[in-house]
Amino acid sequence: MYTIKHAAELVGVSVSTLRAWERRYDLIAPRRTDAGYRLYDADSVRALITMRGLVLAGWSARQAAEETRRRTADRSPLKPPAALHGPAPNGDIEALVRVAEDFDVTGLATVLDHEFSTASFEAVADGWLLPAMRQLGLAWESGRVTVAAEHLVSEGVVRRLNAAFEASGAAARGPRVLVGLPAGARHEVALLAFAVATRRAGLATTYLGADVPTAQWAAAATLGHAVCVVLAVSMPEDVVVLEDVVESLAAAHPALLVAVGGGLQDHAPQSCLRLGHEIGSAAAHLASQLSARSPFDLE
Structure with a gap:
């Protein structure tokens, strides 16, 4: 059990915010000591962490509380409200x-x-x-x-x-997508934001992060049962490495869709799907492309 101060520290919000969420949205019901102090169990803290993450992802507090209750009840993440x-x-x-x-x-x-x-x-x-x-x-x-x-x-x-x-949760039934940067590439803010947007668009996205060695992409696609790999290229020195990754993926997984974002995406191999330069529209475009593919294509 956690005191309100400890629970607030674990969740990453102020004590006053925690009290406000409890009072306004009836999200949790902490126990009380004989002296009247609140005590929070592990499930309550997990629910509050989920709510905070949703708020950080752009949900209103009320919508986040409703979604947290749904996730707590059935453990199935939903798409964000329109x-x-x-x-x-x-x-x-x-x-x-x-x-x-x-x-x-x-x-x-x-x-x-x-x-x-x-x-x-x-x-x-x-x-x-x-x-x-x-x-x-x-x-x-x-x-x-x-x-x-x-x-x-x-x-x-x-x-x-x-x-x-x-x-944003992992859409377990959506097409499986790997997102990451090729070896030597480290500017990940835009690609990580894109990964968030793809999950919100219903894709089962795994984020691999920056500087992923070329030789490991094909194995990661196999282990992750991926139907699509998304990379980004923003620096001139990344172009050759990207080409090597695309070549290795094509050899190991001929049916795999490889999509590319970033400022130099036009320099990617012609076989790649270019996603454009806006995160929201890129995520929606990728989700549309994958949903349009036949079940055989997604094997």
Whole structure:
């Protein structure tokens, strides 16, 4: 059993937020000690962690609470409600730069909490997060922010996206997709955000991360029963490595769909499906392509 302070620390929210969720959404019913103090069991903490992840992924608190109750009841993740999808927010794309300049960990959490509460995950990713990350990169190149400060913000963003990825759940019945970066490639924010969007679009996505050795892609596709592999290419030096990965996958899995995103996707082999440059539309396009393939193609 956990005290309210300990439970809030495990969930990653303030005590006041935890109390508000309990009061407004009837999500959990903590026990009370003889002195009236709340005690939370492991199931309650897991439910609260699920709700927090959904909120970070762009769900409203009320929708997140309803979805958490569904998941707790039947353990089957649902697609996000259509009402979450909307126009890209007009966010402050300098916000991450200012956080980096001040080396402000608390400010980073506040900025991310605010921006991801304004619209759907996809709209925020395309309309604010990626432009803000580009501004951060330019600030680093110009010397406006230090390497350490850039790493502070980038790693914080990656942690937030990882939480959103876990909260979005794996669609067990959807087409199985592997997403990752080829050997030597490390700029993963956009691809990780895309992985979140594909799960939200109903695909059973496994995220492999950055710098995956060429020789391991074919084996990963076999072990993961994948029908599609998604890679990204954003640097000139990544193009040749990408070609090697595509060649090895074609030799081992001729029917496998290989899709490519990133700024240099037009330099990928012609056999690859090009996903474009917007996360929301790319995820929807991939889901459409896979749903249109015959059952034989998906074996």
